Amino acid sequence: MGRPSTREAIIEAARKLFGQRGYSAVTVKDVAALAGYSPAMVMKVMGSKAKLYAAAAPQVPSSDLQPGLEEPLGFSLVRRILLRRQTEEPEPWAMVALLVQDAPDHEAGQRDLRERYVRWIAQRIGDTSPTRYKSQLVVCIVMGLGAGIRVLGLLHPDEMADEVLIQQYGALVQGIIDDPALP
Incomplete structure (x- = not known):
């Protein structure tokens, strides 16, 4: 290359x-x-x-889908956030809110990034509803983890093993994805 x-x-x-x-x-x-x-x-x-x-502006973190890893999307999203923390890669899920707030055109930045991230999740979970409410919930909860870890320094690896966090937080994300009661 x-x-x-x-x-x-x-x-x-x-x-x-x-x-x-x-x-x-x-x-x-x-x-x-x-x-x-x-x-x-x-x-x-x-x-x-x-x-x-x-x-x-960060592209949707398509690297969150790891080929060959047979794991539900909610767990995979959490796993990639923690892997990026370990390897000190930029965290797209944490950057979104910061980039929108600081964009030269706030409204255009918000519209563009909201559409990119919600559409990306909706495609992965089959959310074809007009509001894509379930996809919006997933984006919010994943952004919260990304920002909590990177911006606030929460859930430090010394406090909890990453695999435990993947199972706990991944279950929260996957619970939203799998909830048949959500529109």
Whole structure:
């Protein structure tokens, strides 16, 4: 696999920095330095900081579906959040709320990310209801875990074994997914 394109390298650097610091605290110069390009190149490729931010907004964490792991989705989502904590990868579920709050266009950022995450969950659990209420509940509970762990430092590995947390929190998420009474 070769080196990423200039655009991909810039977006990845921006995704990392925006996820760590938010929109306001990141400069084009910061992104350029991390990506290994000049600020002029970043602007040439991306057009503006706002366009860079939009391109760098976290994609739905599709890596949460691990091939070959025969485990219900609720448990798999929790497992991936804990794995990303162990490997110090950025946590998309925790970044969503921060990115929406700090987006250059708050309403557009909220609409876009809400639609992406709810649609992604709805596709995985077969939620075809007009409101996708069940999918919204799953997004909320998974975002809560991601933010609680990363933003507040809750549920530290020293306090509880990850496998226990996966079984306990995974059961909560899976309970929502499997609840036939939910619309």
